[in-house]
Amino acid sequence: MTAETPPRAPSPEGFRERFETLIPTIQREWPAVARQTLEATRGSFDEVAEVIASQTGRTAAVVKDQLWELLEVASGQTSRLADNLAPIEAQLESLLDELNASLRPRIEKPVRERPLMAIGIAAGVGVVLGLLLASGRRSA
Numbered sequence: 175m176t177a178e179t180p181p182r183a184p185s186p187e188g189f190r191e192r193f194e195t196l197i198p199t200i201q202r203e204w205p206a207v208a209r210q211t212l213e214a215t216r217g218s219f220d221e222v223a224e225v226i227a228s229q230t231g232r233t234a235a236v237v238k239d240q241l242w243e244l245l246e247v248a249s250g251q252t253s254r255l256a257d258n259l260a261p262i263e264a265q266l267e268s269l270l271d272e273l274n275a276s277l278r279p280r281i282e283k284p285v286r287e288r289p290l291m292a293i294g295i296a297a298g299v300g301v302v303l304g305l306l307l308a309s310g311r312r313s314a
Contacts, residue, residue: 192248193217199244204230 197212200222207229215221223237230237285292 191217192245193222196244196248199248200226200241203240203244206230 194217197209200212201207201209204226207226211225211229212222215225219238219241223241226237226241227233
């Protein structure tokens, strides 16, 4: 026999941390609430619930439950995204290590053999980029 656990009350810190990313979702759910009004609450869970309740005619308790559900959905999506990105991040790190191991010696050898030429090339590239950027600003 399993007992269902009652939903936890959202922590003010958790809601406040996610607030900026939740604003578009909140506005889709309650289009009558202006973004500026939501931003004025500075992410206070209770204040956001009160604002929504006062502008939509719903009770604060119902709004709080809906906000909690939105927060849970957003947290779940973030977790899934992080899980999906972990293997890609590991693969990218491996490729960067491989690139560093193979490319670094190819770059370092000529620089060590001819340091003055390397400095000259770097300075020349810097001057050309500077001229290009400066002419782009003048024409804009």
